[in-house]
Amino acid sequence: MPSEGKQPLFVLVRPQMGENIGAAARAMWNFGLDRMRVVGPRDGWPNEKAVVMASGAGRLLDEAQVSDTLAEALEDTTYVFATTARIRGLTKPVMSPERAMALAAEKLAAGEKVAVLFGPERAGLENEDVARANALITVPVNPDFPSLNLAQCVLLTAYEWRRAQGEISHERMEIARGGDPATGGDIEAWATHLEERLDERGFFFPPEKAANMKTNLRNLWSRMPLTRADVQMLHGALRQLIRGKDN
Structure with a gap:
């Protein structure tokens, strides 16, 4: 199914290996991007190795729109980012992928057409390519080893695009099958059951501290993300412990 809404074009400039083109397509589709342009692929087009590597992203x-020159690929765009690890004497804004994709979202929402350039595997974009861009994207990598694989760079940029859409959940609770959250009634029944059994065994001693001890126990259960299955297991474990003690 095609992705919905406005999105940047990802332009692969003179990619050398079909496998990397396919991996880039797969990385794009991982994050809901499906508008690829390819400029002057070294091994021609279509490329069977790219299709194999793309797996489920072959569409x-x-x-993909294929062109012989970068000028042709950018003819209908209004704002262009170029990904590069090297700043080679050209005066341009330099942004992190995060900032660049946030700006891309703003420009797309305003009706502009945004492209992101990714250079060939061996040496990246040439100065002539970079000169066509409005801004540069540079990843804060190890300065002693700044080169990124084409698909890696595409993946990282696509991820930041997804983040710019507010579609990243930074934390969530994975609920196992049958693991519905315990209700207040479930917790109350468990807390009462435990307190009764502990009271029978003389746990709440001395008497003047009993109320505070029970409050601390209740607070313990409220801090725990218990499921109904968890509570049922606790009931069963307590019954078994008491049964064993009585025997």
């Missing part, structure tokens, strides 16, 4: 390759 991106079928629909």
Whole structure:
């Protein structure tokens, strides 16, 4: 299914290996991007190795726009980012992928057409390519080893695009099958059951501290993300412990 809404074009400039084109397509589709342009692929087009590597993202390759020159690929765009690890004497804004994709979202929402350039595997974009960009994207990598694989760079940028859409959940609770959250009634029944059994065994001593001890226990259960299955297991474990003690 095609992705909905406005999104940046990802332009692969003179990619050298079909496998990397396919991996880039797969990385794009991982994050809901499906608008690829390919400029002057070294091994021609279509490329069977790209199709194999793309796996379930082969549709991106079928629909990719292929051109001989970068000028042709950018003819209808209004704002262009170039990904590069090297700043080679050109005065341009330099942004992190996070900031660049946030800006891309703003420009797309305003009706502009945004492209992101990714250079060939061996040496990246040439100065002539970078000169066509409005801004640069540079990843804060190890300065002693700044080179990123083409698909890695695409993946990282696509991830930041997804983040810019507010579609990243930074934390969540994975609920196992049958693991519905325990209700207040479930917790109350468990707390009462435990307190009764502990009271029988003389746990709440001395008497003047009993109320505070029970409050601390209740607070313990309220801090725990218990499921109904958890509570049932606790009931069963307590019954078994008491049964064993009585025997």
